[in-house]
Amino acid sequence: NPPEYNGIKVVEPDGTEMGDEQSILLEDHIFRGTAYQAAWDHVGREHAAPYMVEDYVRAVAGSFPTGTGGGTLVAADPGCGAAAWTTPEILTRMGCRVFSINSQMDGTFPGRLPEPSPEGLAPLADLVKATGARFGVAHDGDADRAVFIDDKGRFIEENRQFGLIADFICRNRRGVVVTPVSTSRLIEVIAHRHGCSVVYTAVGSIYVARTMIGLSKQGTAVAFGGEGNGGLIFPAHQLCRDGGMTAATMVALLADTSQPLSTLVDALPPFFMMKEKLQEKDAPGLIRRLKDAYRGESLDLTDGIRINREDSWALVRPSGTEPLVRVMVESTSKTGARQFHEELMAHIRQ
Structure with a gap:
């Protein structure tokens, strides 16, 4: 969204985002002035938790063996959003060398619009080519999504990014891949290649996350989930979209091969x-x-x-x-x- 639509995200007790229906009800109460007001002795508490940035960075980087980055050169564009405090540090701790732009936190988003479009990421593509980076990664404002620029400076369409990472995940983890009905069939082809199945949901990450939770409670192994917009969900980490983990997984994926990212993308089945x-x-x-x-x-x-x-x-x-x-x-x-x-x-x- 443009800067004037910057806002807040409400997270439910189970760690998933508040769904559209509940969000609309909440907004309606706020705009109408009919929101419930608690009695003085039932008012909730506000907790400052600056330490959680470090907890998050450590959790993501610690999900991979020490030195996974192996000196890999990465270009990062957090877009002046939440990832400014996380992704460059995550990649550095994994052993990468990181060049970054738009890495200062600024809710007015002076460098580019928060939506990581091919046009808005032209400077990142230039940085990838100028530095010889193996890839570039960019985020939206709240960093729940990540998109990539390959070593040739090309924007990787999000469904193909999903397919590439699904191939890496399903190669090592059997189970169900959960995704909306709007996602490319590429994901189904890749999942089946590795003996995984696909469950489709309504469009929206909340439906993906809650379906993953429901399947897990039923005893069904869930390998992976996500949408074809750069929002991927890693169930062993947390059941919501995570751009930092997506960036870190791309490092691990490339550590397993000597092939450039552009070659891997071009080898995916065409859709x-x-x-x-x-x-x-x-x-x-x-x-x-x-x-x-x-x-x-x-x-x-x-x-x-x-x-x-x-x-x-x-x-x-x-x-x-x-x-x-x-x-x-x-x-x-x-x-x-x-x-x-x-x-x-x-x-x-x-």
């Missing part, structure tokens, strides 16, 4: 995705029409409607906050994605 947003006042009616139009196909109704085919899929889901629907189509070829998109749009416009 091509198209996305768009459409104004739609009657989203439930549209979903019903599509269910009827595609009734003979494999449908997933977890969140909107996802139409699954052998080499492609499409998702149409209503926005939770605006009168519009989000449309996603993915295929193993650009032609396949385009043709499926055209077919789907013909049904939507009817």
